[in-house]
Amino acid sequence: MLDKEVTKKNLNKLVLGFYTRVLKDDLIGPIFIDILGKDLKEQKWKAHIELLTNFWASLALGEKEYKSSPFAPHIEFKExxxxxxxxxxxxxxNETLNTIFHPQIADQFLAKSKTIAGNFIRNLQLT
Ligand code: HEM
Incomplete structure (x- = not known):
């Protein structure tokens, strides 16, 4: 049953599910592993998962816990x-979104993440 409502709980599930996929990915997995390690149960990952849950909650639910800057850390590993x-x-x-959310909600998250990714690409001048 796909969720039709966004909650802190399903956002946490989204973030966990996403990074579970990321760690198995040959292209982007190693970047995350070098910075945060390979075990999602370790403290660095726990903090990152909580941070990213709050990040998405700030965008989707207007929650105020996330006060940091999404862009800044990516400059460190730009190369x-x-x-x-x-x-x-x-x-x-997108794959993770589709396992959790109803298409209408999944599409909104995908659109938002595409915009952010586009901004990152432009600001980091990536090719
Ligand atoms: C290939 C693409 C990406 C890679 C490899 C990547 C990797 C990372 C890594 C390793 C960190 C942790 C940095 C640290 O703790 O020192 C991080 C932080 C973060 N990333 Fe990404 N990221 C990517 C794309 C994105 C996109 C598209 C978004 C948003 C839609 C995003 C949102 C964030 C946020 C919110 C943080 C936490 C920033 C903070 O407040 O400290 N990232 N990313």
Missing amino acids: RLSVKAFEQWLKLF
């Missing part, structure tokens, strides 16, 4: 990023 890497990120995110 490992590419348009292709972002396409893969979007593909895995």
